[in-house]
Amino acid sequence: MTVETPIKTAPAPATASVPGNEFDTSEFDAAVMGTYGRFPIALERGEGCLVWDTEGREYLDFVAGIATCTLGHAHPALVETVSRQIKTLHHVSNLYYIPEQGNLAKWLVENSCADRAFFCNSGAEANEGAIKLARKYAHTVLDIEEPVILTAQASFHGRTLATITATGQPKYQKNFDPLVPGFYYVPFNDIEAIRSAIAELDGGGKRRVGAIMLEALQGEGGVRPGDADYFQELRSLCDSKGILLILDEVQVGLGRTGKLWGYENLGIEPDIFTSAKGLAGGIPIGALLCKSFCDVFKPGDHASTFGGNPFASAAALTVCQTLEQENLLANVRERGEQLRTGLRAIAAKYESLFSEVRGWGLINGLVLREDVELNSIDLVKAAMSEGLLLVPAGPKVLRFVPPLIVSAEEVDRALSLIERAIVKSAS
Numbered sequence: 001m002t003v004e005t006p007i008k009t010a011p012a013p014a015t016a017s018v019p020g021n022e023f024d025t026s027e028f029d030a031a032v033m034g035t036y037g038r039f040p041i042a043l044e045r046g047e048g049c050l051v052w053d054t055e056g057r058e059y060l061d062f063v064a065g066i067a068t069c070t071l072g073h074a075h076p077a078l079v080e081t082v083s084r085q086i087k088t089l090h091h092v093s094n095l096y097y098i099p100e101q102g103n104l105a106k107w108l109v110e111n112s113c114a115d116r117a118f119f120c121n122s123g124a125e126a127n128e129g130a131i132k133l134a135r136k137y138a139h140t141v142l143d144i145e146e147p148v149i150l151t152a153q154a155s156f157h158g159r160t161l162a163t164i165t166a167t168g169q170p171k172y173q174k175n176f177d178p179l180v181p182g183f184y185y186v187p188f189n190d191i192e193a194i195r196s197a198i199a200e201l202d203g204g205g206k207r208r209v210g211a212i213m214l215e216a217l218q219g220e221g222g223v224r225p226g227d228a229d230y231f232q233e234l235r236s237l238c239d240s241k242g243i244l245l246i247l248d249e250v251q252v253g254l255g256r257t258g259k260l261w262g263y264e265n266l267g268i269e270p271d272i273f274t275s276a277k278g279l280a281g282g283i284p285i286g287a288l289l290c291k292s293f294c295d296v297f298k299p300g301d302h303a304s305t306f307g308g309n310p311f312a313s314a315a316a317l318t319v320c321q322t323l324e325q326e327n328l329l330a331n332v333r334e335r336g337e338q339l340r341t342g343l344r345a346i347a348a349k350y351e352s353l354f355s356e357v358r359g360w361g362l363i364n365g366l367v368l369r370e371d372v373e374l375n376s377i378d379l380v381k382a383a384m385s386e387g388l389l390l391v392p393a394g395p396k397v398l399r400f401v402p403p404l405i406v407s408a409e410e411v412d413r414a415l416s417l418i419e420r421a422i423v424k425s426a427s
């Protein structure tokens, strides 16, 4: 593996900052709420899988806005679509028909197990919609007075009140109680735990399980792939009891796993699923999709001012069509295999540090041993110094989620850079 010089000077960007004129983080921090632990760089330009900061430093972007910039940065097809759409019509109310939204919905239902789509603006909002839909179905079809939704420990479903409640990680809920009632947590990939939760909750009272909401692969929770046997057993269990199966595809949907949808890796179909992050390649959008039998929403039940506006819908449709035209699913599978092979070699070479590599397609985790002092954040910082952007998935997992257009050369380069960061951090 060759280790090349990672840092090049950016070709003069159109909006070049004044040389030596550093970005003022203190002014930023004085005006913006401190909800994020930010790294002390400001990115100002991107092209493909590369981004440049305000000092002209180049980085290979294996974060992609956290699994969001599907087509990388400044992709010509997306640039063309959003430029055209902003000049034509960018927003109108859902009081009227929006052809771009209809075209996007048509593409999504033709290319998934779902029959209908509802559009909103984020993953959390899509999951809120899924929770509302499942509750209405439970009340009106299953005749459950107090429906319960089972979710998994170590899951992540968003930051609104209902979705932090659905999220099975206490750190996201702390100090935000009272939480939303009607959720119950089970360990992931454990069918017996589901069976006993259902037995415990369905005791003949008002309370009963109406839905189960899971990720096909837990992203934030540590890049943990779902087990196909588990999901298949779960599917039959749901079918036999009339329970809805909801999949949160916000991080893994739209090609990230090498299949269009995460559930395709598991050999099952959900009744309801959600999409957001990568759907419009970085333009804000969320989608709630369902089969027709559980589409119980009526006019007035649910809405979103921005949801599915012409701008976001046209952007998303372009991302979907580009995925097809550029045969990106094949690229995701090949580059994913290449990345995992390289990461496994690194994990083996530094086996005192790493326990395993896991993931599907282009969502992969390099897992640190629990007993090593090093945390994923330390490696993220070290990689950044080498010119590679990465994001943790919990304290011990280093997450690799590059744009789906990443090249073989860029994967090799990322592998060299991460190895260099590991060597420096471990010494």
Ligand SMILES: *Cc1c(COP(=O)(O)O)cnc(C)c1O
Pocket: 121, 122, 123, 124, 125, 127, 156, 157, 158, 159, 215, 219, 220, 248, 249, 250, 251, 276, 277
């Ligand atoms: C990021 C994420 C969300 C939340 O999406 P937002 O757009 O930040 O609201 C929900 N579920 C999963 C699986 C995610 O990865």
